[in-house]
Amino acid sequence: MNSILAAALNSSGVFPFKPFIDQCCAQNAVYARTYDEKIYDARDSPSKHLVIICCMDARIDLFRILGLQPGEVHIIQNGGGRLRDAVRSLVCSQALSHTKEVMIIHHTDCGFTYFSNNKQILASLRVRTGTRTEQLNPSQLSYDEDDPDFMPITDLEQSVRDDLAEYKKNPLLKQDIIVRGFTLWTVMALATIEQQYHTLSGNAKERSMIRQSQFTERLTNIEFIHLTDYDDYRLYKLIHKYGSTQAQTFTVNKWLEEYLQESFETPNRYYPNTVQWCSTTMLAFFIRNTTLSMKNINALLLARLEAYDNSKYICYISVLKEHRQNGLGTKLLNEIIKDAIQAKNSRISLHANTENKSALSLYLKCGMRCMAYIPGYYFGDQTYATQNAFTMTLQIKNIKNSTTVCHSTTAVEISSQEEALYKQQCPQAFTG
Ligand SMILES: CC(C)(COP(=O)(O)OP(=O)(O)OC[C@H]1O[C@@H](n2cnc3c(N)ncnc32)[C@H](O)[C@@H]1OP(=O)(O)O)[C@@H](O)C(=O)NCCC(=O)NCCS
Ligand SMILES: [Zn+2]
Secondary structure, three states, rough: HHHEEEEEEEHHHHHOOHHHHHHHHHHHHHHHHHHHHHHHHOOOOOOEEEEEEEEEEOOHHHHHHOOHHHHHHHEEEEEEHHHHHHHHHHHHHHHHHOEEEEEEEEOOOHHHHHHHHHHHHHHHHHHOOOOOHOOOHHHHHOOOOOOOOOOOOOOOHHHHHHHHHHHHHHOOOOOOOOOEEEEEEEEEOEEEEEEEEEOOOOHHHHHHHHHHOOEEEEEOEEEEEEEEEEEEEEEOOOOOOOOOOOHHHHHHHHHHHHHHHOOOOOOOOOOOOHHHHOOOEEEEEEEEEOOOHHHHHEEEEEEEOOOOEEEEEEEEEEEEHOOOOOOHHHEEEEEEEHHHHHOOOOOOEEEOOOOOOHHHHHHHHHOEEEEEEOOOEEEEHHOEEEEEEEEEEEEEEHHHOOOOOOOOOOOOOHHHHHHHHHHHHHHHHHHO
């Protein structure tokens, strides 16, 4: 047995804390009483014939991110979500459960990206207090005795590609099935998932389509993913890619600030560090046939995830003056609503100046309601005569038809009790 592991198992020190395991055991006693055989005793498990290889990172809740149910898939988790560590389990899964699909998922902000090589990892183990350096023999970890490999990740996209290539080379693994690689954007504890790399199966036409619809701007390291067309405009989802240099982050923030100053008509207001602060979901319209660049945005919506209640907060929505009243604002809201439904968010919220009539009428049209009145929220901002705000919110559970939201009054259904509550919490919104 690994001597470090044995030492840990044998240690009999007095713990200065109450082990969390005790709490787990207590929870399990509650769970066992409500155990539902119908859910867990599915005969044909995993019923979706999918295996997911993913990092062990504690923030990644695959069940919620991918909308999975117990019994549907095999999940193999390890540090980094690496294929090589997963092979033993994967071979058995494929032998026993008619695997038809494999997903390999690596993620941003992964602990394995904090080191650029094996030497650094070894050095950090050696300096850790309590490590017995003479027992540090990481060669057990490797397939190559002379070259211990902790598999650090220096390029996230490349590590996914490497694992796809390694899959293809491994004769133990099924080759006539769908194998796809993904990177997961671990922003503020939850994530959106973007397919980045192509499958081993699939035809050339499919591959070229994926390539065409994605483009990365070198100066900003922003990836543009084409979503849809709307009249003369093209709608893109923008992704702040992992591994941006300081210069790229500076440039994207500068161009976002310039856009926000122009669209909000606030040339002297600062909008600092926008991409770090609010980029879980970035949606932008560009005029067809212009150069795709963060310098050429015509309409923009930036939202971030509020992890405490799994909601989306819209930090900014704005359309350049000459492009307003063409339906772009509506379309952006419509799209973030779809995004929130897909991400299983609880609600969408934002703040608006109580005098911003066009924005407020847009939000009402999309089923948002005033939840709170905040006097002085926009202190120092002279855009409107008063600086008070409404907190507007849309409960996702109230959406009855996601395709007609913002277009039909029946798309969002708000109960009379809920309407009464809004009126009570926000009387200012109903007086003028
Ligand atoms: C608010 C804003 C984003 C709306 O964008 P837009 O692309 O012009 O909006 P749309 O064309 O989709 O119009 C949607 C709805 O907004 C409302 N609206 C838009 N312009 C309006 C105006 N001048 N007067 C009254 N209502 C208006 C209407 O309800 C309209 O729906 P309708 O066309 O069915 O009547 C845009 O005016 C803007 O960028 N303003 C400056 C930035 C800002 O204030 N952002 C909001 C911060 S909370
Ligand atoms: Zn990780």
